[in-house]
Amino acid sequence: MNLARKKTKTIKIGNVLIGAAHPVAIQSMVKCKTSDSGRAIKEINYLEQCGCEIVRLAVKDSADASSFRQIKRKTNIPLVADIHFDWSLALEAIENGADKIRLNPGNIYKRSQIQEIVTALKIAKIPLRIGLNSGSVKNISGRKMSMADKLVNSALDYIKIVEKMGFNNLVISLKASTVVDTVDAYRKISKCCDYPLHLGVTATGLPGEGAIKSAIAIGALLLEGIGDTIRISLTARPEEEIRVARAVLRALDLRHFGPEVISCPTCGRCEVDLVGLVQEIEQKIIQVKGNKPLKIAVMGCVVNGPGEAKEADIGVAFGKNDGLLFKKGKAVRKVLFTQSAAALLKEIKRANG
């Protein structure tokens, strides 16, 4: 089943298009200081290798803002300047080549300041993300309302302000710290505007629980066709965010990124070290060139193994010391367990041409 995506505007961020029918783009954020341009460049280039398509950098002062010029020269993916409190830093980041600005309506709200930023964005022809967070959202109406409504109302007010300034090159995000508030907020805003939505849950935690929270919220929204770009926020190394983002998109059949390993959970019938083997394959598979969405099944025994392996492009089901190798549903030959990782990688490379 193909998921129907909600129709949104196309927005260009550097060389990446988001919204409309464009692929859901993967974002992450640099964890080192932006002013340390050498480290930031290394981190961004590594993130790109892992599959990151847009990257955001914190801009706390002028040193961070001016670092954009150097970083842009030595990196390929679009750079987003993350601005809070000091509106003038947005102007500096734009001047130094930022491909998009993220503003937080919770701490940059003076019209004269927004106007100056919008004027600079128009001249540079780059978009703005109106990025709300539950931790800093303001409720100027004073009325009692749910977190989702606070986020949505605040976003709509800000959208109105910038639209009145003749600017609509916008992306919107409404990140809450709970799955329920996040899903509620994005569902509501998606009915009120057609700007692309950047999905994310804020402050999720360590990779285990954090990935689950993000996958539930972002997955639920994507299943409804809501969302044009995603960021999995984790208290972890940034490449972990990309790994989870890819897994979410792949699980929903929205995007594929080369070979995917599926394996059984193992049980008392398994007579080989399947966990170790799958870990070895996962590590080595990253180096395989080619983006064919191959399904690789690694199964612990002959009960369900051959059936599952037959469904995959390449598969193996193990007995005691060896396994039966399948290709496109057909058993092709036996392989010794000790040689099975190498045999599978050879087949994956061959299938990739």
Ligand code: SF4
């Ligand atoms: S495939 Fe075999 S070893 Fe793996 S979980 Fe199923 S029965 Fe157990």
